Amino acid sequence: MAPILETYKYVDVICQYSKDGKIIPLRLRLTDEDGERQAFTIKQYRDLTPHEAGTVSDYVTYRNNNRTFECKIQVFGNLKTVKLFFNSNEHRWRIL
16 A cells, blocks of 8 residues: 655545534545545644644645644554645645
């Protein structure tokens, strides 16, 4: 099986919203380099969204209502930390 979390890509995310509008990511699903769909339960998460606009990497620029999460998922028996980015204008999730 090929590495699945090495590059930036779009992913499917299941999330829920609290009564005050807070996003809670629950699961993510992506396609690995072999074309197989892989699903992961998010074990822990932390909202890293800054309060002001700025840039976090070459790939993602923050806007006022975009969200960034640091998530821990279990990959082949080990906990791995990934970053999820939600673009509210595109309504799409990305992983880095």
